[in-house]
Amino acid sequence: MRKADIRLSLAAYADRFPFLRSSLYLVLVWLLACVLLIFALWMRVSARLEMEQQTLRENSYKEATSFSRIYARQLERSLEQINQITLTLKYYWQDTRGGLRLEKQLGQGLYPSVNLLHVSVVNASGALVTSTLPIPKDSPSIADREYFLLHKNNPATGLIISKPVLGLRLGRVITLFTRRLDAPDGSFAGIIVVAAETAYLASFNDEFALRKSDFFSMVDKEGTSFASQIGKNSNTLQTVFSTSPTFAADDGVLRMPAEKFVDGQARVIAWQKLENYPFLSVVGLSEQEILASYHATEALYYRMAMAGTALLILFACIGAYLSMRLAWRKQREEEVRGTYHLAIDGAREGFYMLRTIYNQQREVQDFFIEDCNGRGAALVGRSKEELIGSRLLQNYTGAFAEQVLTIFRKAMETGFHEDVFRVSPDSQLRAKWIHRRLVRSGTGLAMTLRDISEAKEQELLLSNLANMDALTALPNRYWMMNFLPLAIQRVKNNGSQLALLFVDLDDFKIINDSFGHQAGDLLLQAAALRLKSLIRGSDHVVRLGGDEFTVILEQINDVQDVSHISELIINAMNEPFTLIDGHSHQVHASIGISMSPADGEDAATLLKHADHAMYEAKKNGKGNYRFYQGRG
Numbered sequence: 001m002r003k004a005d006i007r008l009s010l011a012a013y014a015d016r017f018p019f020l021r022s023s024l025y026l027v028l029v030w031l032l033a034c035v036l037l038i039f040a041l042w043m044r045v046s047a048r049l050e051m052e053q054q055t056l057r058e059n060s061y062k063e064a065t066s067f068s069r070i071y072a073r074q075l076e077r078s079l080e081q082i083n084q085i086t087l088t089l090k091y092y093w094q095d096t097r098g099g100l101r102l103e104k105q106l107g108q109g110l111y112p113s114v115n116l117l118h119v120s121v122v123n124a125s126g127a128l129v130t131s132t133l134p135i136p137k138d139s140p141s142i143a144d145r146e147y148f149l150l151h152k153n154n155p156a157t158g159l160i161i162s163k164p165v166l167g168l169r170l171g172r173v174i175t176l177f178t179r180r181l182d183a184p185d186g187s188f189a190g191i192i193v194v195a196a197e198t199a200y201l202a203s204f205n206d207e208f209a210l211r212k213s214d215f216f217s218m219v220d221k222e223g224t225s226f227a228s229q230i231g232k233n234s235n236t237l238q239t240v241f242s243t244s245p246t247f248a249a250d251d252g253v254l255r256m257p258a259e260k261f262v263d264g265q266a267r268v269i270a271w272q273k274l275e276n277y278p279f280l281s282v283v284g285l286s287e288q289e290i291l292a293s294y295h296a297t298e299a300l301y302y303r304m305a306m307a308g309t310a311l312l313i314l315f316a317c318i319g320a321y322l323s324m325r326l327a328w329r330k331q332r333e334e335e336v337r338g339t340y341h342l343a344i345d346g347a348r349e350g351f352y353m354l355r356t357i358y359n360q361q362r363e364v365q366d367f368f369i370e371d372c373n374g375r376g377a378a379l380v381g382r383s384k385e386e387l388i389g390s391r392l393l394q395n396y397t398g399a400f401a402e403q404v405l406t407i408f409r410k411a412m413e414t415g416f417h418e419d420v421f422r423v424s425p426d427s428q429l430r431a432k433w434i435h436r437r438l439v440r441s442g443t444g445l446a447m448t449l450r451d452i453s454e455a456k457e458q459e460l461l462l463s464n465l466a467n468m469d470a471l472t473a474l475p476n477r478y479w480m481m482n483f484l485p486l487a488i489q490r491v492k493n494n495g496s497q498l499a500l501l502f503v504d505l506d507d508f509k510i511i512n513d514s515f516g517h518q519a520g521d522l523l524l525q526a527a528a529l530r531l532k533s534l535i536r537g538s539d540h541v542v543r544l545g546g547d548e549f550t551v552i553l554e555q556i557n558d559v560q561d562v563s564h565i566s567e568l569i570i571n572a573m574n575e576p577f578t579l580i581d582g583h584s585h586q587v588h589a590s591i592g593i594s595m596s597p598a599d600g601e602d603a604a605t606l607l608k609h610a611d612h613a614m615y616e617a618k619k620n621g622k623g624n625y626r627f628y629q630g631r632g
């Protein structure tokens with residue numbers, strides 16, 4: 001871009017600066033609308049996400065509660081199974097008077113869960129007697145254990161479940177279920193010990209769909225975890241809690257923060273108290289996993305909202321730009337309209353903007369005056385206010401209205417019409433002559449009317465002067481030479497004849513010489529009147545100059561008629577002229593006649609031949625007429 005071009009375009013923008021400043025509100029409106037829409041969009045997205053999250057949470061609460069109940073029922077059954085084993089073995093032991101050999105039973109496959117549940121019999125002195133696990137040679141006495149002493153000292157004690165401990169023989173965490181053995185005399189005979197591994201107590205993972213970080217756990221009232229499992233296929237462990245949880249009610253559901261768990265993950269936990277055992281089944285669903293689908297949705301929503309925001313900003317920019325452009329154009333149009341009104345209101349021409357009114361057949365029926373200037377209104381004797389909004393044909397009536405409509409329809413078709421017309425008496429136009437110009441513009445017409453009456457009058461006057469003899473007021477030679485070709489053509493077309501009578505006064509010079517030039521003038525005027533009185537309205541008398549006249553007779557079908565009129569003229573001219581000077585003067589006339597088309601088909605030839613015939617008449621003694629006989 002050249003420097004000059006840059007300067008030009010900068011100047012163009014500088015021109016627009018005041019406009020831009022005054023139209024800044026348009027940008028602000030778009031901006032505000034955009035901000036509001038973006039705000040509404042994000043509010044909607046956030047509400048939607050909130051709802052989604054809420055639903056997921058509610059579902060997770062329900063799910064956790066349902067799982068904790070299932071687990072509680074299963075745990076109850078497992079504990080009951082262990083209880084049954086202790087009872088069965090107690091009675092079996094007592095029945096067989098200590099003849100129970102667990103190693104034998106193990107061999108017979110009586111303990112299907114042998115790798116998770118280990119049974120032992122301890123005698124009254126605390127020594128292992130029989131067991132499903134191998135008994136080491138130096139197996140220590142358990143006589144000092146709390147549960148052993150409890151059974152020993154209290155015959156009524158039923159099943160005692162100890163806190164989880166590290167099993168010495170297994171090297172794994174176990175929970176001991178113990179029951180007292182009584183001798184036939186009711187004295188203490190030892191205890192049955194069932195050691196349950198954590199995997200036995202937490203072995204329900206097939207029952208429901210656990211996700212990777214979900215867990216279930218058997219917990220006692222004090223919050224001690226006995227067995228837990230995180231995820232479906234992981235190993236069981238004693239606890240998942242970092243500190244012992246407390247549960248105020250028998251059942252419930254709540255969100256537990258991340259720090260409460262050894263793996264640092266927040267969870268929704270639900271618990272349920274077992275009916276027959278002092279334990280709670282606890283199920284925890286990982287919050288991260290619950291919300292995993294939510295996070296995907298959230299990301300999608302945010303992406304959509306971002307795209308929506310970008311689109312809205314784009315729309316707002318485009319909208320602001322287009323509005324500004326529209327406003328700029330409008331302003332320009334206003335300026336142009338203002339200038340146009342200034343121009344047309346000061347114009348001497350009437351100016352009208354007409355919109356077409358169509359009928360049902362799509363024919364132009366009328367025009368609606370959309371705009372006009374003061375001159376336009378004045379031309380039809382109305383005010384601008386009256387005229388604007390009215391229909392064009394309201395201003396015309398009768399045949400003239402139909403004629404106007406025809407011209408206007410044609411202008412709509414061709415796009416342009418220009419004419420000059422004499423104003424009809426039917427018209428309301430306040431002028432005698434109008435110059436009219438119609439230009440198609442869009443769905444209507446732009447019409448200008450110019451009053452050319454004065455110019456036309458002037459033109460007519462000049463035309464009359466050019467065509468008229470000043471002394472006699474008869475048409476002159478100039479007129480005749482224009483008229484004759486048309487008249488010759490007319491008779492040629494309709495097959496009739498035209499007669500040109502060349503009339504020359506005889507001895508006129510004497511009048512001039514004897515009575516003066518003025519008397520001669522008066523006689524010429526009187527002769528002209530006399531000639532005019534002899535012919536029909538459709539015929540013409542012309543003064544060629546001096547004492548020479550022509551009479552043009554059209555539509556001659558019989559040459560006799562020409563002879564007759566020639567005689568009338570000669571007779572009339574033979575009559576003395578009494579002029580206003582009181583003198584009576586005697587002149588005669590000689591007439592030469594040429595006929596068209598026989599003696600000529602053009603004005604000059606016809607005149608020349610009539611002149612020749614007149615010369616012949618003069619030669620023949622004056623006061624008579626002669627038809628052209630040819631040049632012979």
Ligand SMILES: Nc1nc2c(ncn2[C@@H]2O[C@H](COP(=O)(O)OP(=O)(O)OP(=O)(O)O)[C@@H](O)[C@H]2O)c(=O)[nH]1
Nearest residue numbers: 505506507508509510512517518520521545546547
């Ligand atoms: N008063 C008057 N005389 C005119 C006018 N124009 C021409 N004349 C005169 O008219 C006379 C015409 O002359 P001519 O036609 O030759 O003479 P004439 O006496 O009629 O002779 P013939 O035609 O042969 O009979 C001339 O004397 C002109 O000066 C005019 O406008 N007024």
